[in-house]
Amino acid sequence: HIDIQSNLSLNLLLGRFGATWTITLAVLMALLIVATVVGNALVLLAFVVDSSLRTQNNYFLLNLAISDFLVGAFCIPLYVPYVLTGRWAFGKSFCKLWLVIDYLLCTSSVFNIVLISYDRFLSVTRAVTYRAQQGNTKQAVLKMVVVWVLAFLLYGPAIISWEYVTGQSIIPDGECYAEFFYNWYFLMTASTLEFFTPFISVLFFNLSIYLNIQKRTKIRLDIFHEVQSQSFMEELEMSPEGKLSLKCCKWDQKEAAQTLDLPKIETQQAAANASQSVKDSQTSDSKSSGPYSGKSKSFNKRSYKHSASTMSLEKRMKMVSQSITQRFRLSRDKKVAKSLAVIVSIFGLCWAPYTLLMIIRAACHGHCIPDYWYETSFWLLWINSAVNPVLYPLCHYSFRRAFIKLLCPKNQLLTSSHSQPPV
Template structure:
């Protein structure tokens, strides 16, 4: 073998190694690009969920701080709203981050025990949130129906008792799976979902959603009826009082001094009545406005929850994880 042959073989071997290295680099580049392309949707979902969770946390904290820092907002109604914000804040901080992780990764990475705890906390927070809306609807009915007597009917002590009962009821509903009321766990610990055991699914759906929903619908329907009747009654009272005022003015100008004195007394009574009527109008207007605002919130909330609670008792959930707000 000549020197030229050795040189050509060496060059050939070197070229072959170089070509092989280029192919490996190209394959690695293609695999990396494909991996990035496949992970891009999951990454986009992760970013969206992270932003959503941050907004949920900030929004609920702002609601809580606005009531805590402003004495004028510290009313029984707003205490119920703060309780709703607390339930949603707990959901946003203790449940949603793990839901987002499950959604992005496609599997549960935190073990079977924490899966059971996480699912129970999810049910607890969601049930407390829905029951808070139920309590708010009852509070709005009392506020509209008995706008003047409302402060004596719905006191802070009663509100505290109601909130304690609310959380205790939520705990009773959510603790079932932790006590064994669920189907056998899957052998694969990377799977985690809310239990679809028929008995518990029906129980939790009934007491976490359908019964509170029934109360909410009945209360807001009655709020509508009361608001309509009261509005007509107050408008009629205003018109009647205006007519009486015109009669008093005519009598003052057309009758004697004695009659003026009597009319003046009646006018003072009329002024007291008008003041009472104005106060009632103002309070009723505020209560009705608050009821309308909360009715919109409740309506949107129900539309978001109804599909899940309709499917859950059937045991055909479309989700791989518990529901989120």
């Protein structure tokens, strides 16, 4: 009897796939569990250890890490034997609990991504107001709670009460899925709220951030070119060649004014201003004349040349520093734009196949979509939970520093000891 039972259990384990495929899939699923749990656990530990991370925008990253960590620690491990054997072995009550938690965590993960994108949108478009509210952690916690409540209300009540409302259960023994699995109208409504609306929102927020960055970059470039041309003109005015060229330019302007028949009043006013400036210069020259006038004139010339060269050097240094700053900002803005594009692309790639296949499967009652395609799209949702710690916290320097502190404490001690001056 023991041999028969062991053979039955072995056949049950290897009944859905062959031995090679079962082992391969089991290893891949185990790696996904480890990656999801470890990646999100690092985010949680970093938030606990490093108090400088406790800002409003990082609280939303914490909320995302909590939901993704529970996906890896609870949802995936219970689903692995079910997908390998094709049979749910934990009973109907636990199946319902697992479904509630799984739908809750996946939906809250999506809503948290929307919240993070919205928070970044505010930090770029309303920077002053956003900085003033950075210390308001109560508002951040309230938003986190709202995310969990909305995520539960979307699927939780339907999973719990569907069979009582309809008066019967359609789930056979040994299987575990929601009662509304083939209800097209409910799934279409829920998918709109769970994927389509969040995806459009994330796309809108990130596109707005990109356009805002592009606009600010263009303004910075225009200001930089304006300052550069202005400093060039000032330097040109200081040099003797520049004075000569400016005089020529003024003479050309005078000829142009005469050819264009400018009003006599304007020309008379310009002549009066010029004569007044000549008188002022003569007065200043007469004041400077005296026994030491020659020496003072030569000294003034030398000091003027020295000050002109000093000012020219300072302006060149300022232009170089502005150029470096401008290049740094441009490269940083390009990196931000690339990271935003990656975030939107991965979110759409992980969620779109499952949502579309789920709607099509419900419409044709499961007859037009092969099971392996649906299973693959289902696993993409959980892969998103493993990728999120790389996409969001690891892009922040503060989180990377906290991860180094957690993973390499010796390096942190060496760095701090080298940074201290010798006694």
